[in-house]
Amino acid sequence: MLSQTVFRTDDVPAADRMDAWQQCVGQTIAPLEVHVDPQGSSAHSGESFTAHQRLIRLDGVAVWPMASDPCRYVRNPRLIRRSDPEQYHLTLLLPGCGPLRTEHAGRRSVHRAHGLYLLDTSLPSNVTSSRSDGPVRAIGVEVPRLLLDPPRHGALASVLGRSLSAEVGFGGLLAQFLTSLDSDRSDYRPSDAPRLRTVLLDLLSGLIAHEVESEVGLPIEVRERNVEVRIRSYIHARLHDPELTVGSVAGAHHLSVRQLHRVFQHGDFTVSGYIRAQRLERARSLLADPGGSATPVRTVAALCGFSSLAHFSRLFRATYGVTPSEYRREGQDRTGRRSPGRAPEPPRADRTGATRAVRSKSVVPRPPTNRPDA
Structure with a gap:
């Protein structure tokens, strides 16, 4: 079975839940500010906030299925100067996930279930979900830049922050792989991690190449x-x-x-x-x-x-x-x-x-x- 680390806000004192979740996602992605849904009522406060994460390590790549109440994630220039792991963050929105709104790389986009989006930790980002839209259910992926083909870096500007389909083509294959990895992780041994990483990187590189070529057309x-x-x-x-x-x-x-x-x-x-x-x-x-x-x-x-x-x-x-x-x-x-x-x-x-x-x-x-x- 692949090793994993589990985080639950239920295991944390109510008054410390938001700080604990901010620390959790900050260690997984990069330093972030996390805020409770600004449109939420007093009943939706930091003390009542709930989140759950399973972190799976694949030889330098992180895959983390998660579920949480709506909130806002902000990565600003100050936090980027403080620490930048120089990696790409991918989000797969699972069925039942409410819309996520992103501001990144000069784009404002709305992402919905059965969709994907890609962010760069070296650039400011703002990801928001609203209480009225329901909970967040997603799978996050963290990939160091050096693990992707160097020729793709310059072309990524046309892909960052865009809504990408997770139902067809490379996006569909990547979504199938991630959801299968989440549900069937007991079928894999720790020694399978490097091979799984290779499959994941190939699918992500294929998705990026396909989207870039579509733009070039x-x-x-x-x-x-x-x-x-x-x-x-x-x-x-x-x-x-x-x-x-x-x-x-x-x-x-x-x-x-x-x-x-x-x-x-x-x-x-x-x-x-x-x-x-x-x-x-x-x-x-x-x-x-x-x-x-x-x-x-x-x-x-x-x-x-x-x-x-x-x-x-x-x-x-x-x-x-x-x-x-x-x-x-x-x-x-x-x-x-x-x-x-x-x-x-x-x-x-x-x-x-x-x-x-x-x-x-x-x-x-x-x-x-x-x-x-x-």
């Missing part, structure tokens, strides 16, 4: 547009993160910096220019919102990814011709007078992200400020 302009849409979505979702840079965006999509710049080569902005313009536009929108007038400018800057208030103020003034405080005050004055007025428009930019202000008549435009691309 699309017209090149469609593939390029899909990549650009995913990257822009990724940037928009992380404008608050001061560590959002050209390098981090490229890494999250398994691209070199040069390849990332090619994605933006026909647009109005370079990559860093686009990030900067979107941050400034979000800040402008927040400052123009009357409901947020009590929010300090420093907080607005932080919410838009600017760690330095002085740097934010300089960029804002170079773009819109006024300081953030003056912009907010002008908006309040216009609202108070109930007279027609027009807020400054978003910046027009050249390829380097340099901007020039487009102003209402009450403010004298300033000359453009050029800043080198990051």
Whole structure:
């Protein structure tokens, strides 16, 4: 019989259950934050949370059937810097499993029973299940990157976070193997672990190759547009993160910096220019919102990814011709007078992200400020 390690929240004091489960999955996958379903009632608290895991080791690969109440798993840049096992995580959603919602590698996806998805521990991820959707029943798999064919690494960007079928093709074969391994583990000896690992890796490599080739079959302009849409979505979702840079965006999509710049080569902005313009536009929108007038400018800057208030103020003034405080005050004055007025428009930019202000008549435009691309 294959050796296994079993975890049950029933074996842990009620007050310690969430911490124990967080430690369990953190040791299995990578350091994670685990939160009780945010939509749950007071009856669904950490003390009433239940989870069960069986961990089967296959010579460096981990397979772990599990069942749990709904919760949210978060792996953020801070946790990645703290520890990264550099492995891929696969989830097979079993019959009866409620939907799982993921945010990973620039994609937002909803996964349902009889489905699969693949995550990279080196990239941020957010996996959420809701109490209203029922319990989670799944099989997790952890595979070190080095055990997969190296040529597949760069192509994985088109597969990460996607919903994959576990009913047909390689996905169906992989699902059959994992469910059989779970139910028939007593039929195997510990010496079978290396052979089982080989079968698992072959099926996973076949699934990845098939999905990548399906993507390659699309017209090149469609593939390029899909990549650009995913990257822009990724940037928009992380404008608050001061560590959002050209390098981090490229890494999250398994691209070199040069390849990332090619994605933006026909647009109005370079990559860093686009990030900067979107941050400034979000800040402008927040400052123009009357409901947020009590929010300090420093907080607005932080919410838009600017760690330095002085740097934010300089960029804002170079773009819109006024300081953030003056912009907010002008908006309040216009609202108070109930007279027609027009807020400054978003910046027009050249390829380097340099901007020039487009102003209402009450403010004298300033000359453009050029800043080198990051």
